[in-house]
Structures are given as C-alpha cells and as structure tokens.
Amino acid sequence: MAQNGVAGAVGAGLSGAAAKTVLAVACAAQFMVVLDISVVNIALPSLRDALRFDETSQQWVVNAYALTFAGFLLLGGRLADSFGHRRIFLTGLVLFSGASLVGGLAGSATLLVVARAAQGLGAAVLAPATLTILTTSFSEGRARTQALAMWTAVGVAGGTAGNLAGGALTEYLSWRATLLINVPIGAVVAVLTVRHVVADRPGAVRPRLDVTGAVLATAGLGGLAFGVAEAADAGWSAPSAVAGLMIGSVLLAAFAAVEARWAASPLIPLRLFTIRSVSVGNVAMLLAGACLNPMWFFLTLSMQNALAYSPARTGLAFLPHTVVTVVVGALATPWLMRHVDGRILIAVGSLLAAAGFWWQSHLAVQSSYLAGILGPAVVFSIGSGLLNTPITTAVTSGVPTPDAGAASGLMNTTKQVGGALGLAVLVTVATGPGTGPAAQLDAYNRAFSAIAVIMVAVAVVALALPTRRDRQ
Structure with a gap:
C-alpha cells in the first residue's frame, strides 16, 4: 500500500464518492491557477493604462508569474513528495491567495509585478500537488486517463471563466477585481480540503530540498526572458539584451551542474530522462506551451487594441475557444485514446492547431467576428483539445511512484517555461513600426504566423514518442 493517505486509500478501495472528492479538490485548485492567468490577460490594457506599463513591459505582468511558477515547480513537486500532498497543497493555496490580495491592492507597476511573482511561487507549490494526487490515486489506464482528461478540461474551463469574469470585472468594476477574486475562491477550496481530503503521511526519510537549484533555475529563466524582452526594445546587440542572455545562460549552466553533481536530492532526477515518453513528451510540451500560452496574450491585444472590443466583449469572444477545447x-479525446495511438492524436491535433493559427494570422481591422475570430478558434481549439491529454498522459506514464511529484513538476515546468520564453520571443516578432490599429494588428499577426510554424514542429516531435494506446 502507498504511504500517503490519499493514494493508499484509493488503492485500498476508496469509495466512489471519496474518489470524486479527491478529483474535485485537485481540479478546483487547478481551475484557480489557470483562472488567474486568463483573468489578468483580459485586464492587460486596463492595468497598463492605470499603472503606466508600456507595450513591451506589460508582458511582465504575465511573465513574472510564469517564470516564478516554472522555476519553482520542480521544488514544489519535491515538497509534496517529502512533506505530504495535503499539507503542501494548503501551503500553496494560502500563498497564492495572499499574493492575489497584495496584487489587487497594488498602487504601482513594480508592486504588481512582485505580487505576480509571489503568486507564481504559490502556484508552483500548489499545482504539482494537484497532479501528484491524481497520478498516485488513479492507476495507469482508463481510470487515470479519465481523471487527467477532467483535470485538463477543468484547467481549460478556468481559462474560459477567467476570460468571461475578467472581461466583466474589468469593465464593470476594476482590473483590481480580477486579482481579488482569487481570495474568496481560495478560502472555499481551503475549507473543502481541510474537511474532506484525508491527511497523508509523508515518507519517513525526507530528502534535502534543492533550494539552490530552484533559485538558479528561476533566475536563469528570468535572465533569458529579460534579455529577449530588452532585444525587442533596443535590438539584439544592445548591452542590456546581451547581458541578460549571457547571465541567464550562465545561471542555467550552473543549475545543470548543481543537478548533476552536487544536489543531494536533485529537482530533476536524471533517470526520468531515460524514459522516452518523458523526455520526448517534455520537448513536445515545451514547444506547445510556447504557442498555446502566449496565444491568449496576443488575441486579447488583437481584439481590444486593434478591433476596439470592450473587455466584456473580449471575454465573451473567447467563450467558443474554451467550449470547443473542453468538449x-x-x-472525444479519452475515447479516441482507446482506439488511436496517442502520438498520432498529438500530431494531428498539432497540425489542426497550426492551420487555425495560420488562419488567425490573417485577421484584419475590418474582419467580422465570425471569419476573423470564431472560425480560426474552432480549428485551433479542436487541435488543442486533441493534443492536451495525450501529451499529459505521455509525460506522466511509466514513472515510479517515488518520482511522481518530480515528473508532475517537470511537466508543468516545461509547459510554463515554454509559455514564458515563447511569449518573450513572440513579443520581439510582434514589435514593429507604427502605432495605429492596422499596424498593431500586423504585428500580432506575425506572432500568430510564428505560432503556426512552431505547432508544425510539435507534430514532428510527437512522432518520436513511443506507441501508446489506453487499455480497454
């Protein structure tokens, strides 16, 4: 029997109602983390004007969260393994909700970015615990696939709720409400967790936590993102851009050395990369994250800055994206995974997404919603829905139970790193002369063209995954 209470109880025959409670709590936390990303995206134009961000620096409202999230996710996974999933889950929940309160009350751009970074730290502690609870509670095969499909779908639904709520809150209250809304949600989830989730027992031997590795990873990724962002403003040869890229590269090299030689309990056990589904799947996840996460950023700016949509209308315009992806x-995807090789689903989904993003790159100021937003949304959302669950399943399959937290953290890290660095790079692609709606839209369309190319690369990488089909 597994040592932790949740996994052990499920493995011993936890009732259907109790299993559903475990799934509901994990999904609720994932919903909140994703809600926060999309809520802030819709509010970007409003908070940019209120706190005087410029066109390039506003990306740090997104990337401060994403980079801290990515850098500490692996440590978060190890924390869950070492100190117990429920305890770490609650710790992350409190930190995330408290940072949301500070961000919602922020009076300066600097304080908002700092609060967003603190939110990312809370999410890094919280998110791996949600996925680890699922992967240790449901055995591989149909049961885990259905749980992961629900977890993935709820995460996507968080994007929809964030878009709708973000639009309404921004337009009718304030951009501040988009952050403050996390406080009551977090309180409700915390109460449900304390009352209904069984406290688990961590292992008797607790490995030393690799805090040095987490700091080096976060600082290195931040340096790279800063260097790319500076290149968008001043060019790739600018001293600030070169310094950021060099410092980031050196710190990441130091991180790799610490993990390989000195860390008593490395954040990334190198043995994970001997599992082909994990190593290849994380490459696909990195590239997909570089497309699917920044997509919300550029679509928001396209609709509000170029097409003059209000925040509420922008939120409603995003509804079909998420409905299609969730459905x-x-x-469809769990059923298909019982009949079709997972790598084929990822490849087909990636190519469909690429076609949708290529269509999206032809948006014009005079485009109607039907042809300019809805049509591309249906195509790339079908593709996204097809590839999300197979990738998540691939990168968490074949992993020994003691490494489940590390594998979950690695997957989330890869996705967030892809999103953060992808956004930083795509902002440089979307930087150009002119400030009018047509010029801005041309810039955003270049970003969508680049996203389409990257999605084709995801399809190619997917073919290197091992053959996999769920057991009937």
Whole structure:
C-alpha cells in the first residue's frame, strides 16, 4: 500500500464518492491557477493604462508569474513528495491567495509585478500537488486517463471563466477585481480540503530540498526572458539584451551542474530522462506551451487594441475557444485514446492547431467576428483539445511512484517555461513600426504566423514518442 493517505486509500478501495472528492479538490485548485492567468490577460490594457506599463513591459505582468511558477515547480513537486500532498497543497493555496490580495491592492507597476511573482511561487507549490494526487490515486489506464482528461478540461474551463469574469470585472468594476477574486475562491477550496481530503503521511526519510537549484533555475529563466524582452526594445546587440542572455545562460549552466553533481536530492532526477515518453513528451510540451500560452496574450491585444472590443466583449469572444477545447478534450479525446495511438492524436491535433493559427494570422481591422475570430478558434481549439491529454498522459506514464511529484513538476515546468520564453520571443516578432490599429494588428499577426510554424514542429516531435494506446 502507498504511504500517503490519499493514494493508499484509493488503492485500498476508496469509495466512489471519496474518489470524486479527491478529483474535485485537485481540479478546483487547478481551475484557480489557470483562472488567474486568463483573468489578468483580459485586464492587460486596463492595468497598463492605470499603472503606466508600456507595450513591451506589460508582458511582465504575465511573465513574472510564469517564470516564478516554472522555476519553482520542480521544488514544489519535491515538497509534496517529502512533506505530504495535503499539507503542501494548503501551503500553496494560502500563498497564492495572499499574493492575489497584495496584487489587487497594488498602487504601482513594480508592486504588481512582485505580487505576480509571489503568486507564481504559490502556484508552483500548489499545482504539482494537484497532479501528484491524481497520478498516485488513479492507476495507469482508463481510470487515470479519465481523471487527467477532467483535470485538463477543468484547467481549460478556468481559462474560459477567467476570460468571461475578467472581461466583466474589468469593465464593470476594476482590473483590481480580477486579482481579488482569487481570495474568496481560495478560502472555499481551503475549507473543502481541510474537511474532506484525508491527511497523508509523508515518507519517513525526507530528502534535502534543492533550494539552490530552484533559485538558479528561476533566475536563469528570468535572465533569458529579460534579455529577449530588452532585444525587442533596443535590438539584439544592445548591452542590456546581451547581458541578460549571457547571465541567464550562465545561471542555467550552473543549475545543470548543481543537478548533476552536487544536489543531494536533485529537482530533476536524471533517470526520468531515460524514459522516452518523458523526455520526448517534455520537448513536445515545451514547444506547445510556447504557442498555446502566449496565444491568449496576443488575441486579447488583437481584439481590444486593434478591433476596439470592450473587455466584456473580449471575454465573451473567447467563450467558443474554451467550449470547443473542453468538449473535444473531455469527451472525444479519452475515447479516441482507446482506439488511436496517442502520438498520432498529438500530431494531428498539432497540425489542426497550426492551420487555425495560420488562419488567425490573417485577421484584419475590418474582419467580422465570425471569419476573423470564431472560425480560426474552432480549428485551433479542436487541435488543442486533441493534443492536451495525450501529451499529459505521455509525460506522466511509466514513472515510479517515488518520482511522481518530480515528473508532475517537470511537466508543468516545461509547459510554463515554454509559455514564458515563447511569449518573450513572440513579443520581439510582434514589435514593429507604427502605432495605429492596422499596424498593431500586423504585428500580432506575425506572432500568430510564428505560432503556426512552431505547432508544425510539435507534430514532428510527437512522432518520436513511443506507441501508446489506453487499455480497454
């Protein structure tokens, strides 16, 4: 029997109602983390004007969260393994909700970015615990696939709720409400966790935590993102851009050395990369994250800055994106995974997404919603729905139970790193002369063209995954 209470109880025959409670709590936390990303995206133009961000620096409202999230996710996974999933889950929940309160009350751009970074730290502690609870509670095969499909679908639904709520809150209250809304949600989830989730027992031997590795990873990724962002403003040869890229590279090299030689309990056990589904799957996840996460950023700016949509209308415009992704991801994909090789689903989904993003890159100021937003959304959302669950399943399959937290953290890290660095690079692609709606839209369209190319690369990488089909 597994040592932790949740996994052990499920493995011993936890009742259907109790299993559903475990799934509900994990999904609720994932919903909140994703809600926060999309809520802030819709509010970007408003908070930019209120706190005087410029066109390039506003990306740090997104990237401060994403980079801290990515850098500490692996440590968060190890914390869950070492100190107990429920305890770490609650710790992350409190930190995330408290940072949301500070961000919602921030009076300066600097304080907001710092609060967003603190939110990312809380999310890094919280998110791996949600996925680890699922992967240790449900055995590989149909049961885990259905749980992961629900977890993925709820995460996507968080994007929809964030878009809708973000638009309404920004337009009718304030951009501050988009952060403050996390406080009551966090309180409700905390109460449900304390009352209904069984406290688990961590292992008797607790490995030393690799805090040095986590700091080096976060600082290195931040340096790279800063260097790319500076290149968008001043060019790739600018001293600030070169310094950021060099410092980031050196710190990441130091991180690799610490993990390989000195860390008593490395954040990334090198043995994970001997599992082909994990190593290849994380490459695909990195590239997909570089597309699917920044997509919300550029679509928001396209609709509000170029097409003059209000925040509320922008939120409603995003509804079909998520509805299609959820329906395909939660209903069609689990069934398809029992009949079709997972790598084929990822490749087909990636190519469909590429076609949708290529269509999106042809948006014009005079485009109607039907042809300019809805049409591309249906195509790339079907593709996204097809590939999300198979990738998540691939990178968490074949992993020994003691490494489940590390594998979950690695997957989330890869996705967030891809999103943060992808956004930083795509902002340089979307930087150009002119400030009018047509010029801005041309810049955003270049970003969507680049996203389409990257999605084709995801399809190619997917073919290197091992053959996999769920057991009937």
